[in-house]
Amino acid sequence: MLTPEILVAGLVNGLMAGGIYVLVAVGLTLIYGVLHIINFAHGSLLMLAMYAVFFLWRKPLGLDPYIALPLVIAGAFAFGYLVYRALIGHFSHGKDENILLITLGLSIIIDNATLFFFTGDTQTIEVTYAGRMISLGPALVPLGKLVSFAGALLLCLLLGLFMTRTDMGKAIRAVAKERQGARLVGIDVEGVMAISYGIGIACLGAAACLLMPTFYVSPSSGHAFVLIAFTIVVLGGMGSFKGAFFGGLIIGIVESACGLWLGEQLGQIGIPLVFILILLLRPSGLFGAAR
């Protein structure tokens, strides 16, 4: 029976899950908004960052995931920057479909390399405080999820400020709007694109640190996020951080509601259906500019 308590608890859980999805999607929307490319390797790169957090936490180093945050963000930025410079920008010959295929190839390589080196086992990290339950109305929420929710909000705000207040942010927006014009006024377009890709992947680094205390990682955990992240980006409007934030929360609630309503198996259909319907009916999303 669906009592109001269950509904509210489902809503809160959905919001918390949505916060995690926001973390994953915000980098994707930046990459899409600027490069106009669909980064199919997004889930795999997230999984890789989660492994990095796991190995930093493990015995010889023993770094707490929240303390490892700046380190993982910096590493993820460098990795993303290099991947763009060495692979994507270089080999795509400027065609959208090629970028999609290259990032697909990249995700195949990353997934199977982790499977080969780290085996298919599921890895978790245990930090005692992350599991502490905080009560929000009728719902109990682990502290770790609350932190990741706050982190998602903060990350969206910071990115929004970065894009509007700094010169780099302005350059990124210029490249996103009018690539040729940006080049004419002396912006290093290729460099800006590589940096944008790096920032997008750096967001994944932050996501990984905030995710790991309440989540797990295995070579296939990237897959779970790819379609969800795309759905959020499309729903919120490509390239919009506000859209990514509200889109993520909506998707979290949709998932939770479908699970309650349609059951665990069929309930998974909510996210791909939202994705298909948004693309068919309102491809500009909730906050996206009409194109």
Add this chain to the structure above:
Amino acid sequence: MNRRHLILVGIGGLALIAYPWVFRSNYAVDIGFLVLFAAYLGQTWNIAGGFAGQTSFGHVVFFGVGAYVSTILHATYGVNPWIAWPCSALGGAIVGWLIGTLCYRAGLKGSYFALITLAVAEVGRIVANSLPITRGGLGMLIRADLRAENFQFKDPIWFYYIALVLCVLAMVIAWGLTRTRFGARLAAIRDNEDAAEALGVNAFREKVKCLTLSGGLCGAGGTVYAQKYLYIDPSIAFSIDKSVEMLLVTLIGGPGTVLGPLIGSGVLHFIGELTRDLGAMLPSVGNPQPLSIIIYGAALIAIVAWLPDGLMGLFRRTVGGDRA
């Protein structure tokens, strides 16, 4: 096609017919089946992705629908699989028509089309996982009764020849696309849709037709898979790996070419077997399977980077000397 090409194609055809008589072990015949079957599925992808430029990431949805249509008809309702087979093709065609009509009506192109097919395949997997008629995640078994009238064979050689016939059929259709007005319209849409429309091509109608054809052929493949292995479940029938395999064999062989998928499939399986054997030789390697898939991923990037027209393009430029 000149005389030299005809002779080459003839030799290749004879080699494919003779293969299971030269390599008689069940293992070798099964490898042959896998090469031809992947080439067939790749060709169905090629008809949409190569000849019409409609890159799909979820082509497996047609395969899965086909596999489930014939298996439900056969295992649950006792319909003879030979009769259920065309129904699978019809099922795949209907799904293709539906996806095409909805996507192209909404004006979705390029990467958006790719993503939406991916999402449709995911919907297929979830639906097959939850409905009673597909027996959910348990999957569906076909009762083993190895008689030809049941589309089941004692000797694996029969499935080899079925795959060969399908492959040749799909190649004839693809060859038709290089010669007919329909194929020419698709090529025009692939190269520049706006220009094609300006010349009076109804891009919407041609693309829907093409996806219906491709989906129908791919759906027919689903039945062959189900009858060979006598089992399907949602994660087999709608696996993203199969979608990727279809596009990979085509891109490696050469998109938009008649022989591309077959060559790509042969090369890919050869690389796969080779890495598996090499991996098994190294004592420290526990599971060599991921190694061969890593090579597939690297091959995909390398092809996009250096050989956008695949091995066929390389062949034409170096050996063929055919500038027509």
